[in-house]
Amino acid sequence: MLDDEVNLELAQQEIRERLHWFQLDRRDFLKLCGGGLLVGLGASSRAQEAGGFREHELPKDVSAWVHIGEDSKVTVFTGKVEVGQNIRTSLAQLVAEELRVPFDAIEMVMGDTDLTPWDMGTFGSRTTPTMGPQLRTMAVTARQLLIEAAAQRWNADPSTLMAAEGRVTNPKTSHSLTYGEITHGQNLTETVSGDPPFTPASAWKIAGTAVPKAEGRDFVTGKHQYPSDIVRPGMMFGKVLRAAGFNSTLVSADTSGAEKMAGVQVVRDGELLGVVAADAWTAEQALSAIQAKWNVPPQISNKELFEYLKNNPETDSREGAGFSHVTPLALQAAMATADVKLAQHYTVQYIAHAPLEPRAAVAEWTGGRLTVWTGTQRPFGVRDELAVAFRIPAAQVRVIMPDMGSGYGGKHTGECAVEAARLAKAAGKPVKVVWTREEEFTWAYFRPAGWIEIRSGAKRDGRLVAWEHHNYNSGPAAIGTPYNVANKVDQFHPTQSPLRQGSYRGLAATANNFAREVHMDELAHAVSMDPLEFRLKNLTDQRLRTVFQAAADHFGWGQSKPSAGHGVGIAGGADKGGYIATCVEVEVDPANKKVRLRRVVQAWESGTIVNPDGLRNQIMGAIIQAIGGALFEAIQFRDGRILNAHFADYRVPRFSDIPEIEVILVDRKDLPSAGAGETGIVGLAPAVSNAIFAATGIRLRDMPMAAAGAELAS
Numbered sequence: 001m002l003d004d005e006v007n008l009e010l011a012q013q014e015i016r017e018r019l020h021w022f023q024l025d026r027r028d029f030l031k032l033c034g035g036g037l038l039v040g041l042g043a044s045s046r047a048q049e050a051g052g053f054r055e056h057e058l059p060k061d062v063s064a065w066v067h068i069g070e071d072s073k074v075t076v077f078t079g080k081v082e083v084g085q086n087i088r089t090s091l092a093q094l095v096a097e098e099l100r101v102p103f104d105a106i107e108m109v110m111g112d113t114d115l116t117p118w119d120m121g122t123f124g125s126r127t128t129p130t131m132g133p134q135l136r137t138m139a140v141t142a143r144q145l146l147i148e149a150a151a152q153r154w155n156a157d158p159s160t161l162m163a164a165e166g167r168v169t170n171p172k173t174s175h176s177l178t179y180g181e182i183t184h185g186q187n188l189t190e191t192v193s194g195d196p197p198f199t200p201a202s203a204w205k206i207a208g209t210a211v212p213k214a215e216g217r218d219f220v221t222g223k224h225q226y227p228s229d230i231v232r233p234g235m236m237f238g239k240v241l242r243a244a245g246f247n248s249t250l251v252s253a254d255t256s257g258a259e260k261m262a263g264v265q266v267v268r269d270g271e272l273l274g275v276v277a278a279d280a281w282t283a284e285q286a287l288s289a290i291q292a293k294w295n296v297p298p299q300i301s302n303k304e305l306f307e308y309l310k311n312n313p314e315t316d317s318r319e320g321a322g323f324s325h326v327t328p329l330a331l332q333a334a335m336a337t338a339d340v341k342l343a344q345h346y347t348v349q350y351i352a353h354a355p356l357e358p359r360a361a362v363a364e365w366t367g368g369r370l371t372v373w374t375g376t377q378r379p380f381g382v383r384d385e386l387a388v389a390f391r392i393p394a395a396q397v398r399v400i401m402p403d404m405g406s407g408y409g410g411k412h413t414g415e416c417a418v419e420a421a422r423l424a425k426a427a428g429k430p431v432k433v434v435w436t437r438e439e440e441f442t443w444a445y446f447r448p449a450g451w452i453e454i455r456s457g458a459k460r461d462g463r464l465v466a467w468e469h470h471n472y473n474s475g476p477a478a479i480g481t482p483y484n485v486a487n488k489v490d491q492f493h494p495t496q497s498p499l500r501q502g503s504y505r506g507l508a509a510t511a512n513n514f515a516r517e518v519h520m521d522e523l524a525h526a527v528s529m530d531p532l533e534f535r536l537k538n539l540t541d542q543r544l545r546t547v548f549q550a551a552a553d554h555f556g557w558g559q560s561k562p563s564a565g566h567g568v569g570i571a572g573g574a575d576k577g578g579y580i581a582t583c584v585e586v587e588v589d590p591a592n593k594k595v596r597l598r599r600v601v602q603a604w605e606s607g608t609i610v611n612p613d614g615l616r617n618q619i620m621g622a623i624i625q626a627i628g629g630a631l632f633e634a635i636q637f638r639d640g641r642i643l644n645a646h647f648a649d650y651r652v653p654r655f656s657d658i659p660e661i662e663v664i665l666v667d668r669k670d671l672p673s674a675g676a677g678e679t680g681i682v683g684l685a686p687a688v689s690n691a692i693f694a695a696t697g698i699r700l701r702d703m704p705m706a707a708a709g710a711e712l713a714s
Contacts, residue, residue, distance in 0.1 A: 081110055085677045126576075207610050210613035229402075237277055238432065245294065246499070325487065339527075350634070353446075358439065361414075362433075370392070371398045372399050386418060441635075446635055484538050554601050567588065570687055574679070582687040599661075633704055
C-alpha cells in the first residue's frame with residue numbers, strides 16, 4: 001500500500017468535478033484500466049475522475065529504465081514530465097553521474113505511456129526525492145553490469161576495473177571498451193534487488209553542478225514542439241460548445257447554420273456538441289453559428305464566498321485532516337495562562353493557474369487504437385480517463401506528453417484530450433483541440449479559496465503557550481505549525497466549493513503559511529518583540545532556523561531603520577522537505593497608498609542541490625508567481641459565470657512589478673535531495689503583508705491584498 005504521506009498528497013491533488021461524465025461501474029473501470037487497487041480518495045467516482053490513482057509495482061528490470069545503444073548513447077525512460085521545472089536536466093545529471101557518462105550522452109524519454117514505466121504523475125515536488133533515487137538505482141546497477149561484462153571478456157577481476165566517460169577500462173592492461181561495444185545495443189536484463197551504493201554528493205562531478213538546460217536551444221529558437229504545435233497528416237481542427245454558465249442545462253441548440261458551412265462537420269456525442277473543420281478559423285466560425293439556449297440557475301458570487309464556505313461543510317463521509325495534540329479543555333486551560341491572546345481570520349480567493357500554454361490535444365485513431373498528444377502532468381491518468389471514456393482497454397491508448405508550456409498543478413485532468421478523441425472518432429481523422437484563453441480561465445479548475453481562523457496565546461516574554469488553526473476549504477498542506485507550542489490544534493474542514501477547484505503549486509501551503517506567518521507577526525508586535533527574534537524564540541527546528549538566519553543576514557535585517565514610506569517584513573515555513581525564509585522591503589506612496597515591492601531576499605534549503613542554476617530559477621520563478629496571488633490575482637464570479645476570463649481583466653505579474661530578487665541556496669550535501677517546485681511560493685505573501693504593516697500600521701489579512709487596499713504601482 002502507498003504510505004500515509006502519499007495518500008494525503010493524492011487527496012490534496014484531487015479534482016472534485018470534471019467536464020465530461022461517462023457511466024461506468026467499478027468492475028468495468030478496473031477491467032479497462034488493467035486491474036490494480038484503487039486508492040480511496042472519497043467516493044469512487046472521484047477516484048475515477050482523477051484517472052484512478054492505483055497502486056502499481058514499478059518494474060525492477062534495468063532495461064525498463066535505461067538502454068545503452070551501440071553508439072554508447074544512453075536512453076533513460078521515466079513517466080515524469082517536463083513542464084518547465086527542468087527535471088529533464090536534473091534527472092539526466094543524476095543518471096550521468098551514477099552511470100559515469102558525459103551529460104550529453106543522455107537522452108530522456110518522458111511521459112510516453114507506451115515507452116515509459118507507469119507513473120503516478122508529476123506533482124507534489126516528488127520527482128527529485130522519488131524518481132531521482134529510482135533512476136540512480138538503475139544507473140548504478142547498469143554500471144555494475146557493464147563492468148562485470150567487461151571483466152568476463154577480459155577474464156579480469158571486476159573490482160580492478162574502472163568506469164568513466166562511457167568506457168570500462170582495465171588500468172593494468174590499458175584495455176578499454178565503450179559501453180556500446182559491451183552491450184551491442186542489447187537490453188540490460190538484470191533485475192534489481194536491494195539498494196546499490198550511490199555516489200556521495202561530496203564526490204559528484206556532474207550532479208551538483210550548473211549544467212545548462214537540456215535541449216534549451218530548441219526552446220529559444222522555436223524548434224521545440226509544444227502540444228499545441230503538433231500536426232498530424234490529414235488533421236482537422238475541433239471546437240466544443242461551452243455552456244453559458246456553471247451547472248447549466250441546454251434548452252435547445254440550432255446547428256443548421258454550422259451544418260451549411262463548407263467543410264464543417266457538426267458532432268453530437270452524448271452531452272458533447274462540437275464542430276470539426278479543416279482549419280481553426282473555420283471551426284471557430286462554425287461554433288459561433290450554433291444558436292444555443294441555456295438555463296443557468298442562480299449561484300453565489302464573490303461577495304458571499306466566505307460566508308458560504310463557513311456554512312456549507314462537505315456532506316460526504318470524508319473527515320478533515322489535522323493535528324490535535326490536546327483536548328479542547330486542555331487548550332482552553334493553556335489559553336487561560338496566556339498574557340497576550342489574539343484571534344483573527346484570514347482569507348484567500350480562488351485564483352487561476354494561467355499557464356503560458358492553454359490546454360491542447362491532438363487525437364488520432366488507428367483501427368481501435370487511440371494515440372493522443374497532450375499537455376498533462378499525469379499521462380497515465382489521462383490514458384485511464386480515455387480508456388474509461390471509450391470503454392477500451394488502457395493498453396489500446398497511448399498518451400504522449402511533449403514538454404508543455406507550464407502547468408502549476410493545473411493540468412492533472414484530461415478534458416481536452418477526451419474532447420479531441422471524441423471529435424476525432426466522429427470525424428474519422430486526427431483532430432486538434434486547443435482551448436482559448438477564455439476557456440482556460442473558465443473551465444479549468446482553480447486554486448481553492450479559503451477562510452482561516454487562528455487563535456493563539458503567548459506569555460509576555462514571547463513564549464507561545466496555545467495555538468488553534470482552522471482552515472475551511474483551501475486544504476491541509478503545511479497546516480501544522482513548525483513553532484514550538486505544546487498545546488495546539490490544526491484542523492482542515494472540507495466544504496462544498498461553489499467553483500471547480502483542485503491542485504495548484506504549493507496546494508494550501510500558501511494559504512496556511514500566509515495566515516500563520518501574518519499571525520506570528522501580529523503576536524510579535526503584541527508582545528513588543530522583533531518579528532525574527534520572536535520566531536527564533538519559539539523555534540528549535542534547526543533547518544528552519546538556518547534559512548531564517550541566512551535570509552536575515554543577507555537582507556541586513558535589523559541593521560538600519562527603513563526610509564520613510566518603506567517597510568520590511570519577514571516570513572518562513574517548511575513543506576515537502578523544503579525550508580524557506582523570505583525578507584521583503586516595500587515602498588508605500590504616502591499620497592496614493594500604492595505599494596511597490598523593492599527587494600526580496602529568500603533563503604532556501606532542500607537537502608543536496610542537484611543543479612544550482614535550475615534550483616535558483618525555480619525559487620525565483622516561485623517568488624514572481626507569488627506576487628500575483630499576494631497582491632492582485634482573484635477570480636471574479638457571479639451566477640455561474642467567470643467575470644474576468646481574459647488577461648485584460650485578470651492581473652498577473654508584469655515586468656514592471658518585479659523587485660530586486662536575491663536567492664540564497666543552502667546546500668546540505670549530508671541530506672537527501674528534496675523537491676523544490678512548490679514550497680518556494682509560500683513565503684512572499686506573508687512577508688509582504690508584514691512589510692506593509694511596518695510601513696503603514698495597516699494590517700492586511702486577505703489575499704489578494706489589493707482587494708483590501710494595497711494597490712501595486714504599474
